[in-house]
Amino acid sequence: MTSLDDASDTGTAGVATQPIERAIEFIERSFAQPVTLATLAATAELSVSRFAALFRAQVGISPHRYVCLVRVRHAQKLLRGGVPPSVVATEVGFFDQSHLGRHFKRTLGTTPAAYLAAAE
Template structure:
């Protein structure tokens, strides 16, 4: 169902199921539902019912990456879908919660390995 993305060493694919505590599961569900809005660590910790420091530690232990990085990966995953559907990168950036196209480009390149423009221009990448 979900498409697999390329990730930096030590990161888990977003599509991989996350087994762990209910607290982290609630935060992950919140991220998946609210990725396009500003998502703060304090918001996520409150959703999980934990202190900020405890939440950040538990999230990293269970998911393998920081909450911020996970939010960025979810945004990039959704950006890929929009780009595949022909939405321009400048529109995609704001639709998925990045500040601007440059912000999208930085995170997209770090995650996927190419810029959003190259991703659309190379059909072999889009069909992954």
């Protein structure tokens, strides 16, 4: 089972330039809200296509995948704190509990319930 508690597990491939760092900081602050590629590109002061290419090259994954990783990392913390999965889902920006479950399993290889059972 993989854990996303370390920043190194979020896919960061190397040193990011200032525009990409601004976008990452925006994601870290706003992950629970809808985060669009256009918003991230504007935050980085780049065109959408240039931003997407630079982000993938510097971080190692797509911006959307990074947002999902950040959301799952925060979901892990809330779940460990005893917050019900249905509440966690909306708190971290997923549409509903099944949306959380799909991304959680894709990211960590386990469901939220199995993750909690293994953590006990």
